[in-house]
Amino acid sequence: MTKHYFTYLALGDSYTVGEAVSLHDSFPYQTVQALREEGIHIHAPEIIAKSGWTTTELAKHLMHTRLNEVYDFVTLLIGVNNQYKNLSIEDYTSDFEYLLHKALHLANDNPERVIVLSVPDYSVTPFAKDKNVQKIAEEIDQFNLLNKQIADQYKTHYINITRGTRLAKDEPSFIAADGLHPSAKEYKKWAEEVADIIIASIKL
Secondary structure: OOOOOOOOOEEEOOOHHHHOOHHHHHHHHHHHHHHHHOOEEOOOEEEEEEEOOOOHHHHHHHHHOOOOOOOOOEEEEEHHHHOOOOHHHHHHHHHHHHHHHHHHHHOOOHHHEEEOOOOOOHOOOOOOOOOOHHHHHHHHHHHHHHHHHHHHHOOEEEEEEEEHHHHHHHHHHHOOOOOOOOOOHHHHHHHHHHHHHHHHHHOO
16 A cells, blocks of 8 residues: 655745754754654655745745645745835735635645744844844744735634743854854754644644
8 A cells, every 4th residue: 555645835934944053953954854753754845935035036936836736734934024125014014915825725725734824033042143133033023913814814723932932141052153043952942843734733
């Protein structure tokens, strides 16, 4: 009997790519590794993400990318570059809703198979030490309020990783060597939460 191998598509930006860590330390790859350790057969993740991408850039890329018709699981983590580039919250809202629609379509319109991750807070990193950290944190909270509302509206899963990223203020090991992005240790926390949701969905 042929084994079924699950498929997983990860949509995002540098946080999905795993900037400043090895590819296999990114959260999509650590998610797959955690699932395989549980005996779940799953292909390597397909990653559509690039450092610096805003919601608009991710959306434009998806319009011109050949993908599978359906994936078993899709994650979406996007927005930090919208905030960093001072783009409007209104554009983020409409773009994010479009991207979530796309994620749902790729997951065969099954919200149980779509996982949204909140935008991490980089205000606590060395990179932001000369910036207005209060403004960064407040704006990221605004972006996350909206992506949470949209995720709830479409009944997808939602993981708040922002609270955890703020712990890096007192724990340097959660930050990668570039002084901005998460370390493999931080990505592992995200991967464990994503893997737990996937395992629960498979068992439904």
